[in-house]
Amino acid sequence: MGQQISAREMLEKLVSFPTVSSQSNLKIIEFVRNYLASHGVESHLVYDPSGQKANLYAHVGPKVEGGVILSGHTDVVPVEGQDWDSDPFKVIEKNGKLYGRGTCDMKGFDALALSAVPKALARGLKRPLQIALSYDEEIGCLGAPSMIEEMARLMPRAGAAIIGEPSMMQAVSGHKGGLGIATHIQGFEVHSSLQHTGVSAIHEAARLIDWANRMNTENATRAANGPPSAFVPPWTNAHVGMISGGTANNITAKDCRFTMGFRCIPTEQAADWEAAYRREVAKIEAAMQAVHPGCKITLEIEYDVPGLQPEQNGVAEALARKLTGDNGQHVVSYGTEAGQFQQGGYSAIICGPGSIEQAHQPNEFISIEQFNAGEVFMDRLIDHLAEE
Secondary structure (H helix, E strand, C coil): CCCCCCHHHHHHHHHCCCCECCCCCHHHHHHHHHHHHHCCCCEEEEECCCCCCEEEEEEECCCCCCCEEEEEECCECCCCCCCCCCCCCCCEEECCEEECCCCCCCHHHHHHHHHHHHHHHHHCCCCCEEEEEECCCCCCCCCHHHHHHHHHHHCCCCCEEEECCCCCCCCEEEECEEEEEEEEEECECCEHHHHHHCECHHHHHHHHHHHHHHHHHHHHHHHHCCCCCCCCCCCCEEEEEEEEECCCCCECCCEEEEEEEEEECCCCCHHHHHHHHHHHHHHHHHHHHHHCCCCEEEEEEEEEECCECCCCCCHHHHHHHHHHCCCCCEEECCCCCHHHHHHCCCCEEECCCCCHHHCCCCCCEEEHHHHHHHHHHHHHHHHHHHHC
16 A cells, blocks of 8 residues: 555655755655655656765656656755744645745645656556656756656656646746856955056956846847847846955955856857857956966856747647646746756646745745645646546
8 A cells, every 4th residue: 555645745745855955855855766666656766976866757657658747856945044934844834825945946846746646546547647856956957967868768758748847837838048157267366555466356257247247238228129028038148146255355366256147048049158258258368367377267067957948839838738728828037947858859848836936935835726726737637648
């Protein structure tokens, strides 16, 4: 007899694992694996290089093609520095909402997908359900590619992948791509009274950040004069969210580190923005080395997440619309693993409970109404797979 866990109980259990991206996720993976095994479902793990994190995927139902992947991630963002009214890793119900880290992004969907497994087995499927749970989505969608590659190679090919990021159960057919370039500027230290003989890594970083501001202004102007776009904002934007460097107030900074991030509209290529950034870096590095030849700027790709392209007559989009009744056209500016599934050859759509406005926030929540809507969605999906 398999473990009988309701969707609500499953959510409470998943949230109890503090799977912040900086920590191992193996305990939650072990729980999921044991749960699936109790229902006779074999699961497969794909580890990260350290062996401390793993993706999990599983196949439920007949070994035939044309099934549906339910894709989620197990990691959550940190709670440190946030003002929570309750324990972030304990689900609290209040005023029709379920509070807890990950309730919205995206353990709510994970819980619904896992609790649907015994229902699917009892119903009897003609086409299979596949579960895909990744690690390190929150820090650049780092875990999913190896899992997607292995699923495509070893499992019957699914006809659609539903990525359950919070979308208020709307069918979201497109999202921007993401590119992060870790930037390390090495200057030359001197006393700040002799600044003209040194090279401040922080000042040079400021030049690159100013370049990002100029690109944003140019992109916004070009978008304003171009065709309408559903994206908000309707242009590629460059952004630096964190920066570190320097030794003391009276010393020109020897080092400065930051990540230059780009959110690219689907009509533009991340590779082109990488090339543009490298050209600007080369100009600034040459000027630095004219002062002191030991100065340099090193770049490393931190993450590169493909955008999700709206599919003409896409199988996944048609399925999500059938199950939800949503006929609107929706795109989002944040990145997900949907673009990676699409890049792997799957028809992909974003459709999950909750609002992105609650994601990553203190007192994160999913409304009970949305959670229940997600459960109805799963029931309809099971019926769909059992009847066709």
